[in-house]
Amino acid sequence: MTPFLDIQNIKKTYGATVAVQDVTLGIGRGEFVTFLGPSGSGKSTTLYVIAGFLDPTEGDVRIQGQSILSVPSHKRNIGMVFQRYTLFPHLTVAENVAFPLRVRRRPNDEIERKVAEMVRLARLETVRDRLPSQLSGGQQQRVALARALVYDPPVLLMDEPLSALDKKLREEIQYEIRRIHQETGVTILYVTHDQEEALRLSDRIAVFSQGRIDQIGTSAELYQNPATRFVAGFVGNSDFLSCRIDRVEGHSARIVLPDGACVSGVRSHGTVRAGSEGTLMLRPERVRIRNAASNTTPSENGAAGLSVTIRDITFLGDNTHFAVETDWKQPMAIRVPFGRAGAEGLAVGDRARVDWVAEDAHVFAESANG
């Protein structure tokens, strides 16, 4: 089955600089897909190609099997909410929302009905006769959302629409966006560099790095099974330890840590080759910490561990944060849920043992994405 919105092999170059390349992504009807990535990774470029403001150097964009590249922006019937405030300054809220219907020369009664519907959907009843200059940032972006949805576009693009708002307001509008997505069933492509926002909103996330998509998947997939070291670092918190790869069998590797400790059964990702340098990745909440003096043997099956020195302890209510340092001076963060046994009595400066279940460890090739 061909996807509803099909992005095929997009490449965009500016002279010698490559803004994006090999961007391929199929999006189902009604899906909420987020482009997540750091600044300059090519998220906006991809969005602008879909919107028609940029012509791709290579590749194609299809909606329901039809290429839209030769269709000019204003005939693509795509909705978009921009990062900056883009309301028409001389028109009221209601007139802004009505604008797409006015340029489509729709009859007045239809315009009135649809505007009323959108004003209700975006909860703008109390401000519908105000000018944009009389609105807060959050209200402006809600009007922009209503304006982008009033003509029932099959696809809605959103380029960091909340980045100018403060955290509390951002969360409030994220919730509104989710609700509106559920109510309208519109297909949404959302851009952000805020992982929390991506995790909260999306059905699937495409992680961008240096002009490419590193991985596409649900939040859980990205978290449990990051394809690259970059994704591991960008989605959720991670500890990275340098290591040498000793042996690889399928997707399982044995690695050697700088102190000589051998760990087997580590999940390997990408092109990990025996004998090369690698990076071991652990999630802070999957690592256990206990007193080095306590003479309990490594308990569970296949648990691996190492000795560390505690540098800092922060009590955060439902969990405690340990900042520790390995014997070869690499920092690690460990989060221990409140009430978990083993970490009692630990103090700054103490020696401690940390360990983890083998399958919670991931190893990436050193070269892949720095």
Place this chain on the structure above:
Amino acid sequence: MLLDFDRLGGLKWVLVGIGILVSAFLLLPILFTVALSFGSSQWLLFPPPGWTLRWYEELWADPRWITSTLTSLQCAVLVTLLATGLGLLASFGLVRGRFAGRETVRALFLMPMIMPVIVVAVALYAFFLRIGLGGTLIGFVLAHTVIALPLAITSISNALERFDKAIEDAAILCGASPWEARLRVTIPAIRDGLFGAAVFSFLTSWDEVVIAIFMASPTLQTLPVHIWGTLRQDLTPVVAAASSLLLLFTLAVMLLAAWFRRRST
């Protein structure tokens, strides 16, 4: 602030004094002219021995004053339309365009602003005579447009630079063609700049005298040229009356502009 007016002490009064003197120096001749236009003395005696409206009556009775005023108005309105329209197009090109030599083109457009008016006047005079535009209304309008255009372009370009292009892009994605987006969104959004350009253009033409003297013919004169010509022949209070009317009209335009601006914000 480094210089706080309230903390200047005695110096404060010195400053106030200088301010008053400078204002008086600039404004008194104008008030003087207005007073003379109502004075009864044929020889412009000051203070006037009595008051009269006679000079305004004479002004009204003389068709040359009326025609020159109408010529001035006609010329100023045409210059306003032309300079604002061209200024809008030029500003789009200068602000949005990405072409080699853009800065040079911009400099050329703004050149008449820094050139001595007399140089522009002589050059245009010679040129217009040759192509048969000397002493015609079109000649007046074109010549004044040349000097009004830099002001119009500056005013509109500034507004266009402050206007976020993303707003126009948003209008295009909403379904407006690029031209429709400019007409329905960009132009209304920069209307302050357009209005400023119109006012500047109007006033530039309305009280311009140097170029107008070169362009004028015995049958086609603007009001400032006629004032100048009359003044050279005989010193009559009618000139003062005409000057006062010119001033009144200029003030009215400025006040109207200020009122519009206040209303639109």
